[in-house]
Amino acid sequence: MPARGGRWGSFWELRARQLQRQLQAKEERIVELETENALLHLKLAESREVAARGRREETPRRGHPSSALTRLRRAAQKLKQEMEALRSSSRGLLQSYREEHRDCLSEIVRAVQTAQLHHEALLAAWPAEAGRLERSLRDVTECWRQEQRERRRLQEALAELKGDIRVLCRIRPLLPFDDKAQEPVSQNSSVSGGVVHAVDDETVLVECTRPGHPLINKTYTFERVYGPAASQRVVFEDVCPLLTSFLDGYNVCIMAYGQTGSGKSFTMLGPHCQEEPAPPSEPCGDAGIIPRAAGELFRLISEDASRSPELDISIVEVYNNDIFDLLANDSGRVASGVKRQVLTTQQGKKAVCGLTYQSVRSAAEFLTLVGRGLQLRAKQPTAVHAESSRSHLVITVTLATATSSRGPSGRPSAPALQLDQSASTEPCRPGPRSPATRKRQSPPMPLRTRGHGLGQVAPDPLGQVHATLQLVDLAGSECAGVSGVTGPALRETSCINRSLAALSDVLGALAEGRGHIPYRNSRLTHLLQDVLGGDAKLQVIVCVSPGQRHVAETLQSLGFGARARQVERGRPAPRKLR
Structure with missing residues (x-):
């Protein structure tokens, strides 16, 4: 009416x-x-x-009217x-x-x-x-709040059933260069186009027969197996629940593992992994987990106006067993990364001294920072991969909520976290870095750093850190004879393989329940100690190549994934969101 x-x-x-x-x-x-x-x-x-x-005028002639x-x-x-x-x-x-x-x-x-x-x-x-x-x-x-509570309850029940360490396996498609130096294989392998097959959604079969070599016929079981035809969107669907857990206060880590050229960077970053990742406005293409996660995080944040979380980003790489801050600006000059040290706080947590953080308020800002870090990431062409990553990339997203007590700069103030000085005797200072395999970029935007030297680190910029999300693109293991690297690249290969071996040793020790876990055997495992042995929800995506000439590395990667599935940890608990 x-x-x-x-x-x-x-x-x-x-x-x-x-x-x-x-x-x-x-x-x-x-x-x-x-x-x-x-x-x-x-x-x-x-x-x-x-x-x-x-x-x-006619009066005198009255008897004669004119026409x-x-x-x-x-x-x-x-x-x-x-x-x-x-x-x-x-x-x-x-x-x-x-x-x-x-x-x-x-x-x-x-x-x-x-x-x-x-x-x-x-x-x-x-x-x-x-x-x-x-x-x-x-x-x-009220119905929405009840549904939120029920969703969280069901999600935690599902996570408890699946375990807080989930291992997924992705088989990349067979590519043209896989045919190079191909040895004769069995008829079944030749017909199927590779020696690695997805039997079903949870089972991988490696089947290979080579002259002069023993028959290989092994199966592995994981939480999810993606065949060569699986799209980036399908892979990301198994990541979305972890993003919700992150916003609910859980620590989360998503890690891609595999040999070089097996599709780790493609899975994590997409086809633009050597430059800036695809923007979140184009999630329908081949965008990887990181750009899709950026868009999904800010979409979830926008749906819940009752919370006002802020996200801080840090980007580091572990190169030649050293940790480099890819967002640092060294003395006002463009730097290819500043060396940092991992120290232990009095609370028993690992902290990177002097690490640079940048607040982001949109997915576009998020991906701009990622693109900047990728420009500085160490890369080197090899016989196996034209743009082989020579370092482990770790992107950390810190979740915090706004508070009313803010310092003079407009950010909340809180007492500094004291570091355990006995944990390390190395000074927290910038270190040199070889520029041979680095790209340069334009000067970065002004950034913030946490940490002012050995002995203390600055508090979280908001004073209330609730959770961290770590997105890890590991460097690929490789055989020097196959990749054809020499000189400095050979040293990079050695460091990569040793750090991945240390990671495998840590998971093996955790799976066996040993009293001593060798976290300090590598800077990579030391950096990820809180993720591997702590309370984080860890999802490992094992990427494998289907080619016959990579069968040894494929078996090693699948064995790593099987070992990770055997790790049993305590049930993760969320930090209470204020």
Whole structure:
């Protein structure tokens, strides 16, 4: 009824304006006719004067009227008739205009009265409608909160059933370079296009027969197996629940593991992994987990206006067993990374001294920082991969919520976390880094750093760190004989393989329940100690190549994934969101 009343009110206002315009036009026509009437009267007077003058001139010859006088009289008579017709028409037109004017006024009065009635009805109906809508909103809000609580309960039950360490396996498609130096294989392997097959959604089969080598026929079971045809979107669907857990206060780590060229960087970053990742506005293409996660995180944040979380980003790489801060700006100059040290806080947590953090407020800012870090990441072409990553990339997203106590800079202040100085005797200072395999970039935006030297680190910029999300793109293990690297690249290969072996040793020790876990055998495992042996939800994506010539590395990667599945840890607990 409110909508209909408003529509009729607008109609009558429009009709009244139309009638007023018609009335004004007719009144203008009356003025024109009256002006024309006056002109005709003037012409009639002139004609009469001419006729009178003619009569005076013809008086001496009264018995002989001229033809001019006759024509003049006829013209005068015609003018009289036209004047009478004009007067009659003017009177009729004026009368019709007056009647239409009265009708218009009557319609305007009725429209105003109807509008007033509708207005009064709206005033009476709106309070009741507003109350109904408010009650409906409260009911929907309560249902939404109940659904949120139920979702969290079911998600935690599912996570408990699946385990807090989940291992997924992705088989990349067979590529043209896989045919190079291909040795003869069994008929079954040749027909299927590779030696690694996804038997079902949870089982991987490695089947290979080579002359002079023993038969290989092994199966591995994981939480999920993706075949060569699986899209990036399908892989990301298994990541989405972890992003929700992260916003709920759980520590989360998503890690890609595998030999070089097996598709780790493609899975994590997408086809633009050597430059800036694809923007989140284009998630339908081949965008990897990191750009999709950026868009999904800010979408989830925008859906819950009751919380005001802020995200801080740090990007480091572990290169030649050293940790480099890829967001650091060394003394105002463009740097290819600043060396950092991992220290232990008095709370038993690992912290990177002096690490640079950057607040982000959108997925676009997130990916801009990732693109900057990728420009500085160590890369080197090899015989196996044209853009082989020579370092382990770790992107850390810190979740915190806003507080009312803020320092002079507008950020909250909190007491500093004290570091355990006995954990390391190495000074926390920048270190040199080989520029041979680095790309340069434009000067970065102003950044913040946490840490002011050995002995203390600055608190989280918000004072309330609730959870961390770590996105890890590990460097690929490789055989020096196959990759053909020499010189400095050979040292990089050695460091990569040793760090991955240390990671495997840590998971093996955790799976066996040993008393001592060798975290300090590598900077990589030392950096990820809280993830591997702590309370984080860890998801490992094992990427494997289907080619026969990579079967040894494939078996090693699948064995790593099987070992990770055997790790049993305590159930992770969320930090309470304030």
